[in-house]
Amino acid sequence: MSRLSRWGLRKSPWAFHLNAGSCNNCDIEILDALTPKYDVERFGITLIGSPRHADVLLVTGVVTVQTLPRVLHVYEQVAKPCLVVAIGACGCSTGIFDGSYHVVGPVDKVIPVDVYVPGCPPKPEAIIDGVVKALAKI
């Protein structure tokens, strides 16, 4: 990847939020990061509506039977290189839903993950920290 694209990616990453089967705790904390108290938009991080333009994929929740093909399709759509951040205890490991008949597994069973942000839910500061750590990997 050229230095220019790396600079662009680090300076203003566009994040796409994908819910693979979570209880919405983590999703609300991701949205919270946009609100005035945390305000990630001043760092250039913004949530976008389409995976095709995403630089960072924020995946929450444990992957269920119904969402498995959809998660794979979104990952296929996303422009590479894309950093995947698994958010929440359910995304990192199945957490308390382990062994359920409708659960496939944590996110890294399905797509490669770059950064894990544990917590139930992780605070918005932890999520921002996770995204920043992901960007530092470039």
Place this chain on the structure above:
Amino acid sequence: MKTTIPVGPYHPLIEEPELFRVVVEGERVVDIDWRTSYMHRGIEKIAESKTYDQVTFLVERICGICSTSHPIAFCNAVEDLAGIQIPDRAKYIRTIVAELERIHSHLLWLGLAGHYIGYHTVWMWSWRYRELVCDLFERISGNRQSYAMIKPGGVRQDIKPSEYRGIVAALDELEPKINMFIGAILDDPVILARLKGVGKMSREDAMQRCTVGPVARSAGVDIDIRRDFPYAAYNSVDWKVITQADGDVFSMAVVRLLECLEAVKIVRQCIDQIPEGELVTEIAEVPVGEGIGVEEAPRGECFHYIRSDGTNHPYRLKVRAPTFANLPSFRSRFIGERVADIMIILASIDPCYCCTNRVMRMDDGTSVRALDEKSLLELSWQRTRELDAHYVHRPRRLLEL
């Protein structure tokens, strides 16, 4: 000529992943159906292999936004099954936690509703003041969501007397802001034009479809579990049930905001009246039998049924979240409405956010035009802009006359 719009979670070019299937004719909705398998994690089955204390943590994560409602309903069911009463101090603590959660959930809804109709300032401001409640929870319980305060027989953690002043200070800061939101919403003509008369449901329909919570109360159905099946300390404090008569999205907004004010009132009284005492009534053994626990979550009635076979695992746990009871009301509320209003009507029953992500539009199956989330919101925001322009120009026309 009818076209079908699946309102689904992610990918615009896959035909299947719809959570809602909305059939439109021209610009008006004709029918709706939905699927709910995305977030299904088999919680009731997992509960059969966990102990009662563990299940409390499990049910907390059914939905993150009303995360204390499910534990309270579950513990009500266990206490009904075991035939015990919890200590008075525990009742007041449960009431405080439940009402603070009601405030935070309604403010969250207000923000999302504002976002869907294009009032991003409302979103930012209401979530900013919601942070007051989240910070309060972090101080008293250790976590901003999923507080783990409740256990069968009482509460897991105490609210120390040194915290009371902080709670009252947060309420003193929050109450004028809630009043500000009420004033802003009732006064703005564009919001009135967007929300009044939209997604209307009659009282008879609300009862036929067995709706609960603010959705039912906005249509004039006077039900509230806190009054009809009293639990915790609701019998000991002075509060009233808020109802409206019109059954549209505007009435739901009014009901939710006024409930926030009632919740502030309830928490203040609880802080004044809370007695000293034990936190837990120990349950030595759960007998064979069955128990039902009901609780008024921010979204409506939350219902848990437990069948016990005398062991320390439930034999069967049945959970009914309030949104499940309100979804049949979509049939009455969507029919005849505009496509631009789909998002706000979906949001008005306050479902989980994940339910309202994406839309794909199919034109008679011959060509596929994909719309992403932004485009559907754009339809809604465009309508707000048109109304805004209409109201801005109107006074000038009057002056010209």
Place this chain on the structure above:
Amino acid sequence: MDPVKALQVRFPRGIGDILERSASRVYVGIDASIIKDIADFLFNNLGARLIIMSALETRAGMEVLYHFTFDRLGRIVTLRAVLPMPKPSIDSITPIIDGAEYTEREIMDLFGIEFVGHPNPTRFLLGDDWPEGVYPYRKEFHGQYPYRTEEETAAMRDEILGKGAK
């Protein structure tokens, strides 16, 4: 009149055991064949609200519970119908109470109970490729999803992301 007494008067032969666990919780055993009439009477004549229906499998058979509530009186009346295995079946009450549509579909998916006369008996709760005839909440069902092994997850990943994609 108390709703349970009204039921006993109206259906002298269809009502079985009555278990009053507390002032606000009553469990009434009923004959499954008259469920539509009882539901109609409770909902339309007595003004009850249907909270939800639940099902569970016991040694006696498949129990279906109809939880009705009388908000004004502060009483929850639960009707219990026991259906014989292995093919439990009962009349659908969706034509009478709209709010029952989704809960009956959910029970169909999870327990395999047939609700005769349901207007839309399609899949509701379980995933699209969950196999037919496998009911996860029956006691005979053990363990995890039977079809989604490691190999199958890997095969789906290869198919969608391309062979060798990581």
